[in-house]
Amino acid sequence: MSPLRNVRSWLDDRFGWDDLVAPLRKKTVPLHRLSYWYFLGGITLFLFVIQVLTGILLLLYYRPGANEAFESVQYIMTQVRFGWLVRSIHSWSANLMIFTAFAHMFSVLFLKAYRKPRELTWISGVLLLFLVMGFGFSGYLLPWNTLAFFATKVGTEITGQVPIVGKPMMIFLRGGEDVTGATLTRFFGFHVAVLPGLATLLVLLHLLLVQRLGISIPPKLEVQWTANPSAKREMKFFPNFMLREMMAWYVALGVLGALAAVFPWNLGVKADPFVSAPAGIKPEWYFLFMFQTLKLIPPKVWFIDGDVLGVLAFGLVGLLWILLPFFESDQPSRTKRWITGLAVFALAYMAGMSVYGLLAK
Amino acid sequence: MATSDPGMTNPNDRLSAAVPRRRFVEVLLGGGFLATAAAFVYPVLRYLVPPKASDLGSDSVVAGRVGELKPNSGKIFRFGNRPGLLIRTATGEYRAMSATCTHLSCTVQYRDDLRQVWCACHNGKYDLNGRNISGPPPRPLEGFEVQVRGEEIFVRRRREA
Amino acid sequence: MAFLRNKLRPFSPARYVGLAGFVVLAACLGYGQTTNSCLDCHSALPDPLGVSQEKFSQDIHAQKGLTCASCHGGDPTSDDPDKAMSRKAGWKGKIDRKQIPQLCGTCHSDPAYIRQFNPSLRTDQLGQYRTSVHGKRLAAGDTKVAVCTDCHSVHDLRAPSDPRSTVNPVNVANTCARCHADASYMKGYSIPTDQFAKYSTSVHHQALAVRGDLSAPTCTTCHGNHGAAPPGVDKVQNVCSNCHAFQAQMYEKSSHKKAFEAASLPGCVVCHNNHAIIHPTDAKLGTGPDGVCMQCHTPGDACDQARAGLQSSLSRLDEAIKSADQVLRVAESSGMEVSEARLGQDQARDSLTKARVTIHSFRTDLVDQDIQAGLKIAANNLQAGKKAMVERNYRRVGLGMSLIAIGIVLAGLWLYVKKIES
Structure with a gap:
């Protein structure tokens, strides 16, 4: 113990280490029957770290380019020892991360953790969710297989539907009129440089805000606890909550390992731009609810093109979603119920549409 | 507790x-x-630890070694997950092309007596540039680029211009 | 025409030669349209005599500048039917069926004439036709047989490469069947009328009509087109060998060739049928309803034993390939990369195909060579599949150990939390 203490005091002398970690020591986590939901943010962060680490490992062998990408991933899967494990974990962890990020968002919504003063935390969180989906979209193309190729084609096509800016945006994303090797190069750049940079900044901001504001208490409980301070129960963040969080991380690791070993992510068939799209092509599951919605909108609504309408509607919903906290009254007693209703509806809609999209031909 | x-x-x-x-x-x-x-x-x-099987990358494979093929002979090599045909012409030149017949996907072979590429399945014939010249094949065989580097013969897909 | 004469008035000729040439050409091309009085009436007449401008413009001859008068004679510049269709003007009227081949031949047997339009077009059709059953019967006075226009159509005759042409490969069988599948029309000829129905069940029809493989054989591929006649009992294998070269090579050297020739049996057709050539299976070597050997051979003789040997060899390789396939499929579905072995499976299948071809030598030693080669490849692939399964198990063991370690940490953390909180 003593060498460790020496290092600490050395660090403390140089830049005030103890002051820096003091807030962590004082930090507490409110304890109630819904406290479990507080783990989700941490798990998402953990999976993000896994993504960064396995992503760096994949970069050792991956090569972008229409002629090489597929072969290099195949090489990782077959020739590199444990390459299959690294890639499978990267793919599975990506999907789990998107799932936990969504779950985290809905838990925040239902526990009403987005209210004043946490609007910025919410905004940074929703932006992070969008970034994570961007990670998913760009990363999906990188193995350059048929499914990825056509999913990207369809996905960028939808972007092109936006009036005025859509077409230039699509060309920007594709690096040309069509999905080609140029698109792959771009997506690779987004995936390993642009998005990680933005995401790291936003994660730091998000954590800083959580740190500054403390952990939110559900409004009902807050009222009770302010009325009767003796009923207030909480847990120290460090080490008690942190150790539990670590257990959650270990469970996540176990699940990831099991998924990777039992269901290794398959590689598919190399993309060939000249073959026709396979029938019933679908995007990844987290885009499915949007995809299915766009499919259900009739081609013409009144005088507006159905696709344009759908894309605009999703854009608008996304924007309103970011701004959601500002529709909430700051009087806890007058908490509007409609936001909860909206959250339930959104959850049901997304789940329902995803399942429908999954089952639909 | x-x-x-x-x-x-x-x-x-x-x-x-x-x-x-x-x-x-x-x-x-x-x-x-x-x-x-x-x-x-x-x-x-x-x-x-980098694996022993070096990654040639992509679209290029070692199809054979110099001296392995006599003039006027051919051999099948693996190109990605399809077979390729490497030919050394009677004049000693190397040619390479896809070995999958464009008719019914049989594997074609070099016939030293005909000096042509021949598909045994339905008697399809291609010239040494892969052009279909007789029999059922509807299209030419995809031609590959051949490069001799040192002792090894590299074959790679032609880049689209 | 007054306009034309004006233009051609010979002043300053050299300067106007080019222009004049163009005008003459334009006038000739327009000639059929502007001054073809035939269509004025015939486009309005009912069917046997009716030819519309629309229909005739589809005809390759019209497109090359020929007119009604090119075949039927007469004077299309005259609006008076009596003058236009006068024998004096060379009018021939309806061409007698017996005269049709000769009429077409006036141009199509003249290399010098045809060369002006398409130098690579053959000019031997008429000569060939005279050797065909159709041509011989026509010469003998039977006008029911096919003449040029029956197959090629008339007045809207298209080039054979045009998919709408009656003689385009995909349409040939239907064209022949118009007569040959019509039992009442064919009455009096002692040939069957079920060829088309049989052909429709064949692997060749499947390839041509369903898969759109224009190289697949249709009626004319084996019978000839202009010289249409059955290929002859002892020459069948020569016809089949055009595509099935290997099989023919084997058969040529086999004992069956002599035996079939001695018994004047029609080669390939003995086992494979003529029009109803179904995709063959290994059951052809069997003793069941699809078996063909025992039609001639006696059970238990040396040939029967060889037959049984061949059949079991084929099924042994077939099964080896299938079992390797199955292992590879399981390995693949559990995420193992076995594309190399999958590629190897194609080679094993090639060996099986080769062995099936070698059957036509009817020699067990030759077939065995292919079988052994195939078995070796299949065994290697099976091995690769099993190796992949071992690797899969290795992964699972690794996973199990990691999960145990993770479980220990979880238990440790749990106990530790309980301890510090007690």
Whole structure:
């Protein structure tokens, strides 16, 4: 113990280490029957770290380019020892991360953790969710297989539907009129440089805000606890909550390992731009609810093109979603119920549409 | 709270059991951490070691070695997950093309007596540039680029202009 | 025409030669349209005599600048039917069926004439036709047989490469069937009328009509087109060998060739049928309803034993390939990369195909060579599949150990939390 203490005091002398970690020591986590939901943010962060680490490992062998990408991933899967494990974990962890990020968002919504003063935390969180989906979209193309190729084609096509800016945006994303090797190069750049940079900044901001504001208490409980301070129960963040969080991380690791070993992510068939799209092509599951919605909108609504309408509607919903906290009254007693209703509806809609999209031909 | 551990439920043992129990937890935790660390680090270290089978990349493979083919002969090599045909013409030139017949996907071969590429399935014939010249094949065979580097003959897909 | 004469008035000729040439050309091309009085009436007449401008403009001859008068004679510049269709003006009227081949031949047998339009077009059709059953019967006075226009159509005759042409490969069988599948029309000829129905069940029809493989054989591929006649009993294998070269090579050297020739049996057709050539299976070597050997051979003789040997060899390789396939499929579905072995499976299948071809030598030693090669490849692939399964198990064991370690950490953490909180 003593060498460790020496290092600490050395660090403390140089830049005030103890002051820096003091807030962590004082930090507490409110304890109630819904406290479990507080783990989700941490798990998402953990999976993000896994993504960064396995992503760096994949970069050792991956090569972008229409002629090489597929072969290099195949090489990782077959020739590199444990390459299959690294890639499978990267793919599975990506999907789990998107799932936990969504779950985290809905838990925040239902526990009403987005209210004043946490609007910025919410905004940074929703932006992070969008970034994570961007990670998913760009990363999906990188193995350059048929499914990825056509999913990207369809996905960028939808972007092109936006009036005025859509077409230039699509060309920007594709690096040309069509999905080609140029698109792959771009997506690779987004995936390993642009998005990680933005995401790291936003994660730091998000954590800083959580740190500054403390952990939110559900409004009902807050009222009770302010009325009767003796009923207030909480847990120290460090080490008690942190150790539990670590257990959650270990469970996540176990699940990831099991998924990777039992269901290794398959590689598919190399993309060939000249073959026709396979029938019933679908995007990844987290885009499915949007995809299915766009499919259900009739081609013409009144005088507006159905696709344009759908894309605009999703854009608008996304924007309103970011701004959601500002529709909430700051009087806890007058908490509007409609936001909860909206959250339930959104959850049901997304789940329902995803399942429908999954089952639909 | 330690009573939740099913092995140590007797409250009378609490004091006497405290020390070994702490040791036990520490050993368990330390051992677990070491074991998991090993389970994570080992694959990563193995991953970092470059595999022996060098990655030629992509669209280029070693189809054969210089001197392996006599003039006026051919051989099948693996190109991605399809067969390719490497030919050394009577004048000693190397040619390479896809070995999958464009008719019904049989594997074609070089016929030294005809000096043509021939498909045994339905008597389809191609010239040494892969052009279909007789029989059922509807299209030419895809031609590949051949490069001789040192002792090895590299074949790669033609880049689209 | 007054306009034309004006233009051609010979002043300053040299300067106007180019222009004049163009005008003459334009006038000639327009000639059929502007001054073809035939269509004025015939486009309005009912069917046997009716030819519309629309229909005739589809005809390759019209497109090359020929007119009604090119075949039928007469004077299309005259609006007076009596003058236009006068024998004096060379009018021939309806061409007698017996005269049709000769009429077409006036141009199509003249290399010098045809060369002006398409130098690579053959000019031997008429000569060939005279050797065909159709041509011989026509010469003998039978006008029911096919003449040029029956197959090629008339007045809207298209080039054979045009998919709408009656003689385009995909349409040939239907064109022949118009007569040959018509039992009442064919009455009096002692040939069957079920060829088309049989052909429709064949692997060749499947390839041509369903898969759109224009190289697949249709009626004319084996019978000839202008010289249409059955290929002859002892020459069948020569016809089949055009595509099935290997099989023919084997058969040529086999004992069956002599035996079939001695018994004047029609080669390939003996086992494979003529029009109803179904995709063959290994059951052809069997003793069941699809078996063909035992039609001639006696059970238990040396040939029967060889037959049984061949059949079991084929099924042994077939099964080896299937079992390797199955292992590879399981390995693949559990995420193992076995594309190399999958590629190897194609080679094993090639060996099986080769062995099936070698059957036509009817020699067990030759077939065995292919079988052994195939078995070796299949065994390697099976091995690769099993190796992949071992690797899969290795992964699972690794996973199990990691999960145990993770479980220990979880238990340790749990106990530790309980300890510090007690």
